[in-house]
Amino acid sequence: MKKSLxxxxxxxxxxVWVIGTYGNAGKPNAMTAAWSGVCCSKPPCVYVSLREATLxxxxxxxxxxxxxxxxxxxxxxxxxxxxxxxxxxxxKFTKTxxxxxxxxxxxxxxxxxxxxxxxxxxxxxxxxxxxxQFVGEIVDVKADEDVLSDEGYPDILKVKxxxxxxxxxxxxxxxxxxxxxxxxxxxxxx
Amino acid sequence: MKKSLxxxxxxxxxxVWVIGTYGNAGKPNAMTAAWSGVCCSKPPCVYVSLREATLxxxxxxxxxxxxxxxxxxxxxxxxxxxxxxxxxxxxKFTKTxxxxxxxxxxxxxxxxxxxxxxxxxxxxxxxxxxxxQFVGEIVDVKADEDVLSDEGYPDILKVKxxxxxxxxxxxxxxxxxxxxxxxxxxxxxx
Numbered sequence: 520m521k522k523s524l525x526x527x528x529x530x531x532x533x534x535v536w537v538i539g540t541y542g543n544a545g546k547p548n549a550m551t552a553a554w555s556g557v558c559c560s561k562p563p564c565v566y567v568s569l570r571e572a573t574l575x576x577x578x579x580x581x582x583x584x585x586x587x588x589x590x591x592x593x594x595x596x597x598x599x600x601x602x603x604x605x606x607x608x609x610x611k612f613t614k615t616x617x618x619x620x621x622x623x624x625x626x627x628x629x630x631x632x633x634x635x636x637x638x639x640x641x642x643x644x645x646x647x648x649x650x651x652q653f654v655g656e657i658v659d660v661k662a663d664e665d666v667l668s669d670e671g672y673p674d675i676l677k678v679k680x681x682x683x684x685x686x687x688x689x690x691x692x693x694x695x696x697x698x699x700x701x702x703x704x705x706x707x708x709x
Numbered sequence: 710m711k712k713s714l715x716x717x718x719x720x721x722x723x724x725v726w727v728i729g730t731y732g733n734a735g736k737p738n739a740m741t742a743a744w745s746g747v748c749c750s751k752p753p754c755v756y757v758s759l760r761e762a763t764l765x766x767x768x769x770x771x772x773x774x775x776x777x778x779x780x781x782x783x784x785x786x787x788x789x790x791x792x793x794x795x796x797x798x799x800x801k802f803t804k805t806x807x808x809x810x811x812x813x814x815x816x817x818x819x820x821x822x823x824x825x826x827x828x829x830x831x832x833x834x835x836x837x838x839x840x841x842q843f844v845g846e847i848v849d850v851k852a853d854e855d856v857l858s859d860e861g862y863p864d865i866l867k868v869k870x871x872x873x874x875x876x877x878x879x880x881x882x883x884x885x886x887x888x889x890x891x892x893x894x895x896x897x898x899x
Contacts, residue, residue: 521826521851524861528753529850530827531779531863531870532724532883533746556723556746557875558758559837563718568748589721595887599894614897636711637720645835647749647844654837660719661711671714672876673721680721681887682872685747686862688891692884693722697785697871700878704790707804 528554532682535690537601538567539586539619539628540578547619547628549611550575551602553683554650555587563657565639568650574606579653583641584625588633591679592692598681599690624658634663634678718744722872725880727791728757729776729809729818730768737809737818739801740765741792743873744840745777753847755829758840764796769843773831774815778823781869782882788871789880814848824853824868 533553540548554568565587569576579585590598597615604611612619619628622638629636639655666677681690697703723743730738744758755777759766769775780788787805794801802809809818812828819826829845836842856867871880887893 522854522857524850524852524863526753526847527850528747528750528755528847529825529863530724530726530747530755530777531825531865531868532722532872534720534722536720554747554749556756557718557720557744558756558842559744559840560718560760561839562837563716564837565718565720566746566748587720592887596893596897599888599890599892600897601894603891603894604898609898635719635721643835643837645833647752647754647833649751650749652748652844654842657716657718660714660717662714664712667712668877670877673714673719673874674877675721675872675874675879675881678721682722682865682883683890684863684865687858687860687864688889689865690887690890690893691865692887693872694882694884697782697880697882698789700789700873700880701793702789702878703786703880704788704793707786707790708794708799 529686531684533685535598535681535683537588537590537598537630538575539588540575541582541627542574542578547612548574548578548606549601549630551598558654564654565637565657566652566654568652570649576651579641582626584627585639585655586622586627586629587637588630589635589678589680590633592681595681595690634666635673636661719876721874723875725788725871725873727778727780727788727820728765729778730765731772731817732764732768737802738764738768738796739791739820741788748844754844755827755847756842756844758842760839766841769831772816774817775829775845776812776817776819777827778820779825779870780823782871785871785880824856825863826851
């Protein structure tokens with residue numbers, strides 16, 4: 520018998536991704552979001568959901584672009600800070616000492632020290648209530664060479680992304696290898 | 710200098726969540742999705758993005774509802790199988806021996822053996838390209854009592870959800886506690 524917890528945004532796990540945008544006079548900003556994910560394969564799209572009160576919401580509307588930088592667990596302190604403070608009040612790159620790099624494809628900066636980056640062109644802004652969902656077309660994925668697998672994909676045990684747990688408000692790292700996808704379940708088939 | 714990987718849906722981590730729906734004659738179906746996440750806090754909403762070719766896409770359109778059941782790592786084999794086979798061809802609950810439970814709130818079944826469940830009423834279906842994004846309002850969250858923290862929230866180290874790595878196509882478990890959210894970053898403030 521399961522216990523009812525009510526109508527809440529409680530699900531596990533959620534990502535810890537940093538949204539990079541430009542503001543007035545080209546001021547770079549970074550904000551951490553957990554309400555984010557992949558939402559289409561063709562065209563390749565992600566989204567981030569943001570409150571209208573945030574600077575990032577305004578910046579995306581004005582520049583029609585954003586990046587997602589995936590922090591490694593060693594930068595969890597900086598990632599948490601990016602979600603705590605508004606870019607209206609502090610220059611978050613200056614404060615953390617992290618480096619904004621201008622994307623060569625979209626009008627947004629990414630975090631150089633984070634190993635995996637997506638550059639996104641705004642496709643749609645969907646009003647859902649408190650949050651606007653910004654669907655972005657992925658125009659490129661960039662990664663540090665030292666986090667790539669032999670096949671050229673980002674290796675999760677090298678990227679070491681964090682996950683966030685709404686409710687308990689905790690960050691955790693990535694754990695042990697469990698199985699190969701599209702493989703472990705195949706002997707249940709047919 | 711980061712290496713360009715191209716315009717691909719490669720980001721880390723993505724969730725491993727099982728979407729429960731009813732089909733013709735009340736036949737329960739389960740499908741695993743990684744293109745899913747939280748997209749609004751008020752009303753509380755999640756989404757799942759699905760190809761039109763899937764049975765789950767058809768079922769959600771017809772029943773205007775779905776559930777998300779979060780498998781523990783011990784059910785990774787069943788979760789992988791749910792993503793490998795169409796419910797048009799096999800009864801996936803019969804095949805796995807897992808138990809569909811009819812939600813008391815929406816017209817969709819969840820997986821009884823999975824510790825955390827969201828019941829969702831379809832709010833919007835947004836065509837993005839290959840995938841339709843089904844935004845669902847969370848009408849309840851249900852969890853097994855033995856995975857709850859002292860404060861009554863699902864504890865990620867008890868739920869033991871998996872994460873999926875697109876590209877390398879691997880499942881991993883949850884790793885060590887890193888930090889408290891909205892706390893570890895606060896000494897960078899001001």
